[in-house]
Amino acid sequence: MSEPKKPASGTLTREGIEVQPLYTRNDVAELLSDETLPGVFPYVRGPHATMYTEKAWTIRQYAGFSSAAESNAFYKEALKGGQRGLSVAFDLPTHRGYDSDHPRVLGDVGKAGVAVDSVEDMLVLFAGIDLGEISVSMTMNGAVLPILAAFIVAAEESGVPSARLRGTIQNDILKEFMVRNTYIYPPEPSLRIVGDIIEYVSLKLPNFNSISISGYHMHEAGAPADLELAFTLADGLEYVRAALSKGLSVDSFAPQLSFFFAIGMDLFMEVAKLRAARKLWATELKRLFNPQDPRSLLLRTHCQTSGVSLASGDPLNNIVRTTIEALGAVLGGTQSLHTNAYDEAVSLPTDTAARIARNTQLILQHETGLTRTVDPLGGSYYVEALTEALLQRAKSVMEQIEAVGGMRAAVERGLPKQMIERAATERQARIDQGKELLVGVNCYRAPEQEPLAVRVIDNHALRKVQLERLSKLKRERNAADVLSALAALTEAARSSAQNLLELSVQAMRVRATVGEVSSALEQVFGRYQAHIPTVTGVYGTPLSKDPEWLSLVTRVKAFAARHGRQPRILVVKLGQDGHDRGARLIAAGLADLGFDVDVGPLFSTPAEAAAQAADNDVHVVGVSTQAGAHLTLVVDLMRELQLRGAGNIEVVCGGIIPEQDHAALIASGVRAILGPGTRVAESAKVILDALEAHAPPGVS
Amino acid sequence: MRSKLTLPRESVDVGPEEALGRSIAAGDRRALAQGVTLVESARPEDRARAARLLETVREREPPALRLAVTGTPGAGKSTLIDKLGALLIAEGQRIAVLAIDPTSQVTGGSILGDKTRMSGLLSDARAFIRPSPSGSAAGGVAERTREALRLCEAAGFDTVIIETLGVGQGEQAVRDIVDVCLVVLLAGAGDELTGIKRGLLEVGDLFVVNKADGAGEPEAQAARAMYESALGTLQGRPTQVLAVSALESTGLSELRRAIADRFAESVSSGELIRERSRQRALV
Numbered sequence: 008m009s010e011p012k013k014p015a016s017g018t019l020t021r022e023g024i025e026v027q028p029l030y031t032r033n034d035v036a037e038l039l040s041d042e043t044l045p046g047v048f049p050y051v052r053g054p055h056a057t058m059y060t061e062k063a064w065t066i067r068q069y070a071g072f073s074s075a076a077e078s079n080a081f082y083k084e085a086l087k088g089g090q091r092g093l094s095v096a097f098d099l100p101t102h103r104g105y106d107s108d109h110p111r112v113l114g115d116v117g118k119a120g121v122a123v124d125s126v127e128d129m130l131v132l133f134a135g136i137d138l139g140e141i142s143v144s145m146t147m148n149g150a151v152l153p154i155l156a157a158f159i160v161a162a163e164e165s166g167v168p169s170a171r172l173r174g175t176i177q178n179d180i181l182k183e184f185m186v187r188n189t190y191i192y193p194p195e196p197s198l199r200i201v202g203d204i205i206e207y208v209s210l211k212l213p214n215f216n217s218i219s220i221s222g223y224h225m226h227e228a229g230a231p232a233d234l235e236l237a238f239t240l241a242d243g244l245e246y247v248r249a250a251l252s253k254g255l256s257v258d259s260f261a262p263q264l265s266f267f268f269a270i271g272m273d274l275f276m277e278v279a280k281l282r283a284a285r286k287l288w289a290t291e292l293k294r295l296f297n298p299q300d301p302r303s304l305l306l307r308t309h310c311q312t313s314g315v316s317l318a319s320g321d322p323l324n325n326i327v328r329t330t331i332e333a334l335g336a337v338l339g340g341t342q343s344l345h346t347n348a349y350d351e352a353v354s355l356p357t358d359t360a361a362r363i364a365r366n367t368q369l370i371l372q373h374e375t376g377l378t379r380t381v382d383p384l385g386g387s388y389y390v391e392a393l394t395e396a397l398l399q400r401a402k403s404v405m406e407q408i409e410a411v412g413g414m415r416a417a418v419e420r421g422l423p424k425q426m427i428e429r430a431a432t433e434r435q436a437r438i439d440q441g442k443e444l445l446v447g448v449n450c451y452r453a454p455e456q457e458p459l460a461v462r463v464i465d466n467h468a469l470r471k472v473q474l475e476r477l478s479k480l481k482r483e484r485n486a487a488d489v490l491s492a493l494a495a496l497t498e499a500a501r502s503s504a505q506n507l508l509e510l511s512v513q514a515m516r517v518r519a520t521v522g523e524v525s526s527a528l529e530q531v532f533g534r535y536q537a538h539i540p541t542v543t544g545v546y547g548t549p550l551s552k553d554p555e556w557l558s559l560v561t562r563v564k565a566f567a568a569r570h571g572r573q574p575r576i577l578v579v580k581l582g583q584d585g586h587d588r589g590a591r592l593i594a595a596g597l598a599d600l601g602f603d604v605d606v607g608p609l610f611s612t613p614a615e616a617a618a619q620a621a622d623n624d625v626h627v628v629g630v631s632t633q634a635g636a637h638l639t640l641v642v643d644l645m646r647e648l649q650l651r652g653a654g655n656i657e658v659v660c661g662g663i664i665p666e667q668d669h670a671a672l673i674a675s676g677v678r679a680i681l682g683p684g685t686r687v688a689e690s691a692k693v694i695l696d697a698l699e700a701h702a703p704p705g706v707s
Numbered sequence: 708m709r710s711k712l713t714l715p716r717e718s719v720d721v722g723p724e725e726a727l728g729r730s731i732a733a734g735d736r737r738a739l740a741q742g743v744t745l746v747e748s749a750r751p752e753d754r755a756r757a758a759r760l761l762e763t764v765r766e767r768e769p770p771a772l773r774l775a776v777t778g779t780p781g782a783g784k785s786t787l788i789d790k791l792g793a794l795l796i797a798e799g800q801r802i803a804v805l806a807i808d809p810t811s812q813v814t815g816g817s818i819l820g821d822k823t824r825m826s827g828l829l830s831d832a833r834a835f836i837r838p839s840p841s842g843s844a845a846g847g848v849a850e851r852t853r854e855a856l857r858l859c860e861a862a863g864f865d866t867v868i869i870e871t872l873g874v875g876q877g878e879q880a881v882r883d884i885v886d887v888c889l890v891v892l893l894a895g896a897g898d899e900l901t902g903i904k905r906g907l908l909e910v911g912d913l914f915v916v917n918k919a920d921g922a923g924e925p926e927a928q929a930a931r932a933m934y935e936s937a938l939g940t941l942q943g944r945p946t947q948v949l950a951v952s953a954l955e956s957t958g959l960s961e962l963r964r965a966i967a968d969r970f971a972e973s974v975s976s977g978e979l980i981r982e983r984s985r986q987r988a989l990v
Contacts, residue, residue, distance in 0.1 A: 536826050541818045543811065564815070571748030573815060573840065598816040603840050606820040608829065615830055622837055623819070624740040652737040 020276065021231040021434060024396045030388035038391050045340075045381050048293075049286040051394065052382040053340040054305040059378035064336075065343035066368045067144060067309065071096035071121035072355050073464050074472055075131035078121040081361075082136060088362060089369050092174070094144040094345060095132070096120035097154065099583035099634055102189040103610070104150040104525025107473035111612055114639035115583045117469040119355070123154065124473060125480055125520045129161035138167045143174035144219070144309065144343075148183050149191040151176060152200060153524035156511035159212075175216035175265055175309070178204050181242045182221050184418045184537055186228040186427065188585025188609055191525060192532035194415055196500070200507055202249040207508040209260040216265040218246060219309065225423075226269030227315050228588045229431020232280045232397055237404035238414070238423050239266065240288055245414040247296060257296045261303035270336040271313040272328060275393055278384060281308065281339030283398035291405075310336035311345040317352040319663075319682050321447030322459055325349035330367050337377055338384055344368060352683050354461035354665045355635065425542055428591060432545040435592055439686040440553065448684050458666035466639055477520065484518035492517050493527040500531035541591055541606060546687060547599025556600075559691050563601040566698065572603070574698055575625040579607030579616045581644065584634035589662055589683075593629060596687030597694075613640055617647030620656050626698050627657040627678075629690075637664055642675045657697045661685065724756050728763030731862050736835065739862045743837055746854035761854060764861035770979065771860045772970050775881050777871040777907060778891030783917040784870055785824035787891055787953040792828045794963050795866055803859035804828065805852055806838040806870040817841070835864065841872060849880035856884065882910040886979060887969045889913045889962075892948075894923060894930035908934075908941055912969055913949075915962060920952035 017027040027034075046056030068090055071078045082093055098120040100112035106124045107116045116122050123129055133143075147154045155176050159169055180197040183190040190197060201218065208217035222230075222239035230238070243264065250260050268284065270277045288306040292298060312332035317325045326349045333346050348356030348364040356364065371377055384390045408417050417423055437443045444450050492514035499505040507528070514524050550556040567573045578594045580587055587609060598604045605623050607616055620628045628648075630641055641660060648654055660672060661681035669680050678697040681690050727745070730738035746757040776784050785806070792802050804825065810817045819838040828834040837855070841848050852869055859867045871881050882888050890911035908914075914934060919927035931950040938946040949965065951958030973979040 538820075538824050541820060543816075543818060544813070547814060560814075567749075567815070571750035571753050572744070573817070594818065598811070598818050599814050601815040603810075603817050603819060605838065606818060608826055618832075619829065621737050622740050622835060624744045652735075 020273070021430065022233040022276070022397060022400055023231075024233075024393070024400065026393070030392055032388065034392040035388050035395075038395055043385070045385075048301070048304060049289040050305060051282050051286040052385045054285060054307050054342070056381075058340060058381040059337075060381060063372045063378050064341055064368075065091045065142070066365060066372075067092040067094045067142075067343045067345055068361065068365055069094040069096055069144075069146065069311065069345045070356075070361070071098075072119075072462070073117045073121065073469055075121055075123060075128040079132055079134055079136075082132075084358075085361070085365065086136070086141065088365055090365055092142040092144065092343060093136070095146065097145070097147055098122045099189070099585075099636075101154065101521055102147065102149045103583050104153075104191045104522060104529070105583070106477060106520050106522030107470060108477055109522060111610070112583055113470070114466065114581070114636035114643070115634065116466060116473060117464055118466060118636045119584070119634040122469065122473050123157065123521065124477055125518060126157045126160045126164070126515050127476060127480055127518070129157040130164065133161060133165070138162045138165065139171040139173075141173075143172075144177075145174070146177045148177050148180050148187075149189045150521050150525050151178050151180075151204065152507055152511040152528070153515055153519070153521040155204065156508060156515040156524070157521070159512055160516045169211045170213060172212050173214045175219045176204065176208075177221060177267070178218040179221045179242065179246075179267075181245060181414055181418055182224055182238070183585075185225065185238065185424045186588070187224045188537070188587060189583075190535055190537075191529065193535040194419055196528075196532040197535075198245070198249045198415060199503060201246055202253045203507045203509075205246070205250040205260050205263070206253050206255060207506050209255065209263060213263075215263065216307075217260065217263045219265050219267045220246065221267040223267050223269040223311055225427055226271060226313065228427050229315075229434055230427040231430050232273070232276050233400035233404060234423070234427055234430060235268065236280055236284055236287070236397065236401040237408065238427075239268070240284065240291065240401070241405050241408045241414040241417075243288065244291065244295065247292070248413070251296070257292075257298045258300040258303050261292065261296075261298055262300060262305070265342075266306055266308040268308055268310050268341075269313050270310050270332045270339070270341075272316050272332060274331060274335045275390060276397070277332070277335040278339040278390060279393040279397045281310070281336070281341065282390070282394045283401065284308070285340075286394075287398050287401060287405075307342045309343045309345070310339070310341040312336070312347045314347055314351060317347060317349070318445060318448045318684055319352040320684065321453040321456065322349050322352060324447050325352065326363060326367070329364065330371075333367055333371055334377075337371060340382060350459050350461065353459055353663060355464070357460055357462050359460075421537075428542050428588075428595075429545055431588060432542060432592060432595060433549075435687070436546050436549050439688060440550065445684075449686075461665040461667060463667075464635065466636070480518055480520070488517040489514070489519045489523070492519055493523055496524060496527040497530050500528045536608065536610075541595050541598070541604075543595050543598050545599075546592070546596040550599075550688075555688050559600055559688060559695065562695050562699075566695065567601070570626075573601055574627070574695070575603040575605065575623065576694065577605040577607055577616070577620045577623060577625045577628045578631065579611055579619070579628060580609055580631050581611055581613055581616060581640040582632075582634065582636045583610055584632065584636065585609055586633045587631070589633070590629075590631035593631070593661065593687060593690060597691060600687075600691055602691075613643035614647045617644055617651055617653065620648060621651040621653035625656060627659060627694055629694070630658065630660045630662075632660060632662040632664065635663070637662075638668055638671060641672055641677060645676045657694075657701060659690075659694055659697065661690065722759065724759040725763050728760050728861070731764060731858055734863055736862075739835065739858055740837070742858045743839075743855045746858065747839060747851045749842070757854060761857060764857060766857075766983075767860040767863070770886075770974070770983070771864060772866045772887070772966070773856060773869070773885040774866060774966065775869045775871060775885040775888040776891060777878050777881070777888065777910070778917075779893065779907070780872075782891040782893050783953050784891050787915070787917060787951070788868055788870060789825040789827045790953050790956050790959055791962065792825070792834055792868070793831075794959055796828075796831060796833050800865040801833045801835075801863060802828075802866045802868065803835040803862070803864040804837070804868045804870060805855050805859070806836065807841050807848055807852065807872055808838050809872055810840040810842050835859065835862075849884055852881065853884040878906060878910045886973055886982070887912050887966055889915065889966065892916045892930065892934060893918060894926040905941075908938060913962075913965055914938065914946065915949045915951045915958070917951055917953055919950040919958065920955045 045053030099115040205217045222235040285306040289304040348360035350360040817840040935948040
């Protein structure tokens with residue numbers, strides 16, 4: 008990123024773009040000449056000529072929870088309610104390649120998505136849904152081979168051949184290393200898997216998108232639009248190279264690449280983002296790979312409204328936010344859209360919240376006249392100028408990435424993650440200082456609020472069902488067939504001569520499980536753990552004169568003098584949830600206040616976290632949880648601390664924890680619960696209160 | 708493993724430090740953790756308590772291997788310790804790792820994240836890993852680390868590894884409290900043997916060039932030869948440099964042997980005894 012400029016007369020955005028108070032013809036004189044038609048290179052006005060005038064965007068709501076049977080019932084209701092395509096959310100154990108009976112995943116089964124262990128679960132998930140008619144998007148990156156294979160086999164067994172399957176597999180592993188952390192293997196073999204999938208899909212699933220190159224999670228981790236755009240397209244170029252290295256021609260697979268962006272509250276910036284994305288992708292692809300088929304140049308995208316823009320304070324405000332974001336996606340020309348439910352800052356959506364979210368799109372399609380004309384903002388002085396300015400910013404970031412050897416090299420060095428984290432921490436500091444206003448969060452807060460009704464998943468009952476299904480599967484299958492299919496996979500992982508998806512399809516057909524296929528590959532590839540240093544100094548520096556912050560610094564110093572050391576906290580995520588933005592932010596913020604901060608490894612079990620807390624003799628453990636597994640995992644953590652003679656260590660929890668669960672957590676000994684959007688200073692205050700009240704001075 | 712919530716105060720004759728020392732010697736991990744906190748404490752009254760605690764713990768027989776691992780940031784020290792530790796555990800050892808992380812001189816806080824690079828050891832009950840903030844004075848680190856090291860020995864760990872900052876501060880002081888000092892180097896970083904690197908080379912007994920894997924292998928081998936010749940000149944005697952890959956676990960058994968040889972050498976020559984007495988005199 009270049010140095011942010013000081014605005015002369017306009018407003019400087021997070022992207023470093025200076026927005027003027029007024030735009031005129033002069034601002035776009037050089038731009039409008041050859042870019043005025045949708046469906047024509049460089050596609051800035053839309054990938055297709057007719058856009059929504061002929062067919063509106065696909066309403067595709069991301070959902071999945073509990074068992075395959077429960078999710079199936081939910082999907083059928085949604086399709087009846089006007090939804091047009093499915094989008095499957097898998098639970099975290101499935102993402103990370105563990106079967107539901109694996110000891111590391113006790114708390115996570117069926118929590119943040121549906122548990123799928125084998126073809127049998129996949130058959131139940133889509134029972135009574137015609138996979139030849141309804142397109143299915145699957146968010147899967149880590150265990151992408153067994154899951155896509157299970158989908159192919161389940162379709163085949165229900166009479167739909169691969170060639171008729173429509174939909175998308177996310178299959179975007181690079182961004183997992185940057186932000187979402189649901190990877191399994193190291194970057195190099197992971198990219199081989201991506202290449203194998205692109206190859207297989209191009210040959211056998213001609214109507215299926217082999218990848219959904221995703222900026223969404225970068226946006227959610229706090230990336231401004233220029234970084235989201237640049238890193239997403241740079242990831243795309245890396246995938247094109249991975250496929251070319253398998254000997255494919257660019258036109259044989261490029262038309263099956265698709266994209267996925269987040270749409271946040273900066274309305275015109277988000278419109279500009281989609282427009283700039285199409286132009287930049289088309290021009291870069293043409294420049295670097297010169298495809299002959301014009302479809303290879305099209306950037307077709309799914310969008311989802313921003314989850315982090317949702318607040319738990321005054322949650323009905325979220326309906327308004329989501330509506331504005333959905334409008335941005337539509338004005339930007341998205342091909343399909345997910346609208347978030349208003350209660351998602353608290354839990355999985357209830358049926359009511361899910362219906363309102365879906366209706367938001369139905370209202371946009373049927374009541375507003377938005378679909379009458381293509382690209383209604385085309386030619387707007389502001390939007391065109393902003394599109395170009397954003398494109399130039401993104402392009403210069405992409406050049407930096409190319410200079411270090413492309414996205415894989417950059418990801419291995421942790422560069423994109425650190426750039427995103429820096430931007431996110433700066434923004435959080437602005438919000439916490441009240442320089443950026445969020446209604447109901449840091450201003451105009453509602454006086455009293457009723458807790459929302461939330462969806463509750465009975466994790467123990469579900470796990471029992473999955474365990475029974477797994478043992479039945481293992482009893483009834485031909486073990487010798489499974490062993491030889493798995494051996495073939497391990498062998499292919501070593502040699503790279505055979506397509507791993509092809510072999511995964513064979514393994515899943517004979518009823519290997521997701522965990523078995525993943526582990527057959529893990530034997531060769533290993534299981535990866537990323538190590539990215541935490542960015543410190545960014546959060547605290549702008550606050551160095553803030554009175555509230557300074558009073559906390561004073562309290563930390565007093566604590567250190569009284570106890571002979573800095574207050575020490577272990578910040579940890581438990582279970583398979585890899586969303587570490589909040590944990591890393593609080594770690595950096597507390598270190599800037601003067602805490603000694605132990606950062607626990609991702610994917611810790613409660614026993615591992617307790618051992619680390621006890622050995623390091625921390626004063627307090629801060630658990631960050633986003634995926635609904637807190638009741639199981641935190642209660643286990645409390646027990647494990649006691650077992651280690653470390654019951655005197657304080658525990659606080661932060662993240663997405665519904666009001667209904669607070670009492671149980673407090674009863675288990677948790678000292679405080681910090682909701683989403685709690686400022687670092689507030690969190691620090693709560694933690695210091697607890698330590699000052701309960702930690703005896705000195706060494707006990 | 709025995710555990711407890713508070714220190715036993717069952718007898719008026721046994722003070723809390725003596726009780727803590729006994730619990731540490733009995734293998735109570737939580738007691739060891741609290742003992743380390745005590746010796747690291749900056750409170751004046753804790754210094755006296757720490758001294759009492761250290762008086763109660765006896766020297767280990769046979770002596771534990773005290774190994775420092777140092778090298779420039781990014782050389783892969785933690786990953787190497789993770790793999791080397793696994794090797795020692797496979798031999799039946801119990802190992803302790805004392806990792807020193809930098810304290811911000813501006814805020815006084817620190818990020819102690821090294822455990823995330825030792826995921827193998829972290830989930831193994833035969834390993835004890837304790838990261839510590841460097842605090843404000845480099846010399847003070849060595850003093851507190853030496854005391855923590857003695858507690859780990861008293862708790863029965865066979866090898867105690869100290870991972871240092873590797874930024875040219877306090878390496879010499881840490882050198883003085885260990886038996887063997889391993890320096891982890893990288894290819895492509897040693898063209899100029901000045902400043903930090905020269906300081907590191909002067910404190911080492913053993914040297915490895917890490918990341919000898921994949922495309923980096925030839926470069927690492929070339930760096931190995933370069934360091935070997937530079938060290939020969941610097942130390943005035945032939946010095947072996949090994950090429951290893953912590954990532955792919957290659958060259959580790961050679962390294963293990965070299966460490967054992969170096970340790971055995973100092974035990975048999977009486978150097979270790981002399982060194983330990985000298986170190987004790989530093990108290």
